[in-house]
Amino acid sequence: MVSNIDRSEIAFFDLETTVPTRPGQGFAILEFGSILVCPKKLVELQSYDTLVRPHDLSLITTLSVRANGITPDAVVSAPTFSDIADKVFDILNGRIWAGHNIIRFDCVRLREAFAQINRPPPEPKGTIDSLALLTQRFGRRAGDMKMATLASYFGLGKQSHRSLDDVRMNLEVLKYCATVLFLESSLPDIFTGNVLVSPNARNRSNEKTNIDGTGPSTSPPSSTRTTDNQLSPPIDPIFSLVSSDTGEQAQNPVEPVHAQPDPFDLGPFVDQIETEPLQSNDVMEEESSAAIPSTTISESNEFLEPDQVSIPSVTVTVVPFFRGPGKMQILHRGTPLQIHCGALKVRFGLSTRFVDHAGRPRLSFVVDASPNLCGLLDACDNIAKRFVESDSNSEWRPVVSRKPGFYNSPTIRFQLPTVAEGDGVRWITEIYQKESSSPSSSLSIQRVVFSRYDVAELEPLIRPGSFVDAYFSLDPYDYQQNAGIRLVAKKLIVDCN
Numbered sequence: 001m002v003s004n005i006d007r008s009e010i011a012f013f014d015l016e017t018t019v020p021t022r023p024g025q026g027f028a029i030l031e032f033g034s035i036l037v038c039p040k041k042l043v044e045l046q047s048y049d050t051l052v053r054p055h056d057l058s059l060i061t062t063l064s065v066r067a068n069g070i071t072p073d074a075v076v077s078a079p080t081f082s083d084i085a086d087k088v089f090d091i092l093n094g095r096i097w098a099g100h101n102i103i104r105f106d107c108v109r110l111r112e113a114f115a116q117i118n119r120p121p122p123e124p125k126g127t128i129d130s131l132a133l134l135t136q137r138f139g140r141r142a143g144d145m146k147m148a149t150l151a152s153y154f155g156l157g158k159q160s161h162r163s164l165d166d167v168r169m170n171l172e173v174l175k176y177c178a179t180v181l182f183l184e185s186s187l188p189d190i191f192t193g194n195v196l197v198s199p200n201a202r203n204r205s206n207e208k209t210n211i212d213g214t215g216p217s218t219s220p221p222s223s224t225r226t227t228d229n230q231l232s233p234p235i236d237p238i239f240s241l242v243s244s245d246t247g248e249q250a251q252n253p254v255e256p257v258h259a260q261p262d263p264f265d266l267g268p269f270v271d272q273i274e275t276e277p278l279q280s281n282d283v284m285e286e287e288s289s290a291a292i293p294s295t296t297i298s299e300s301n302e303f304l305e306p307d308q309v310s311i312p313s314v315t316v317t318v319v320p321f322f323r324g325p326g327k328m329q330i331l332h333r334g335t336p337l338q339i340h341c342g343a344l345k346v347r348f349g350l351s352t353r354f355v356d357h358a359g360r361p362r363l364s365f366v367v368d369a370s371p372n373l374c375g376l377l378d379a380c381d382n383i384a385k386r387f388v389e390s391d392s393n394s395e396w397r398p399v400v401s402r403k404p405g406f407y408n409s410p411t412i413r414f415q416l417p418t419v420a421e422g423d424g425v426r427w428i429t430e431i432y433q434k435e436s437s438s439p440s441s442s443l444s445i446q447r448v449v450f451s452r453y454d455v456a457e458l459e460p461l462i463r464p465g466s467f468v469d470a471y472f473s474l475d476p477y478d479y480q481q482n483a484g485i486r487l488v489a490k491k492l493i494v495d496c497n
Helices: 062-066 081-092 102-116 132-138 147-153 163-184 186-193 267-275 371-389
Strands: 010-017 027-035 044-051 094-098 125-131 314-319 327-332 338-354 361-368 396-397 411-416 418-421 424-427 430-435 444-447 467-479 482-495
Touching: 010 062, 010 081, 010 102, 010 163, 010 430, 027 062, 027 081, 027 163, 044 081, 044 411, 062 186, 081 102, 094 102, 094 163, 102 125, 125 132, 132 444, 132 467, 147 163, 314 371, 327 467, 338 371, 371 396, 371 467, 371 482
Parallel strands: 010 094, 094 125, 396 482, 411 482, 430 482
Antiparallel strands: 010 027, 027 044, 314 327, 338 361, 338 467, 361 411, 418 424, 430 444, 467 482
């Protein structure tokens, strides 16, 4: 029996649900299955699974039964979610969560289920979504990256679409992928010659650092730089399998390696994730997910007006992490490009359709874009797109949206990132109100202080028809066969008049 005090195990879990047949119907949980896994040996320590009776058995339609084989008769005597909520909470709360496509589906369904019974949901210590992870690190060699496809690729049998079987298959798939990546990283010349290395694996930091038509950069390799921001040497893919932005610094490749870490020992990852704030996985309308954290902007970085930007001075570079692929940055004369644009009219207010790593709403809103701003963003799009397309087959999604029939009304979407703080969450974006008490009085700008993470407090400020002055960064992404630029709001001044 695993001690309740020990929360270091990884909790792999999976939900089976009904399939909605009409708009707004929602999902009902039909089965919960989980295993606790030792992070050092990747062995199963404990398991739990149960069928779940929904409040309305008519939600289990023929379409739902075809998806997972769970019939109304199978769950008629099963416990309700309220009956198992304590057990589910105990299994998940404070542990690292793992599963396939859990960020966009299972985490959201869990939060909905706990909200329906008026209980706070469990919170993860970290999240490992194997769909996003393996798409990034293993590539498309295994097809569409669904669990059934991955299992077939490795000869693990057919997916049963039952919770406990699926989480166990998920663990086996991760082990197989880790082994392949370990072999490729250990003998790169042999495997590269046989085209076995992931088609998505690349290290742009030693390739070109700009794409303004001048060709590859002539900068020295990152391993020879001696500046304060010295770049780390490349890391074997296996050692970034679990986390793309945490972990200890790699060994210098010019020194002899006497012993390599156990590729299946996730202990260092667990230690690191306990002491560092978890980086959120930004989820956009255009992407399946995003694992690239936002750029931290120092006081010295300047926000430029669109007309102040010289397009020939815009370049793209990559800042590598200790583990995994680097983060792309758009630079203007060697400094991260950040824009200020005033009096942008809000077209669509806050959207809570998308979520972060723990299933919390990830907010965004849409504004009308002026012609000069569109021109700048289109130019940045083209520069970043050429950079990505040089070694990627991802589909590029333009930052400026021009809907058919509305090409004279282009729009852009701003993301409002959050960060975990203690047991809660806070906005990263600084938000101010601009108002005047009378037409003749001067404007007053005051920062808005939120008592807690509550979308309802923010909705009255950012509403359709209102105007905002936006200070934002341009963060390129290339993830899960989708690429583009997201606009991250650093500061907003909302006109409340």
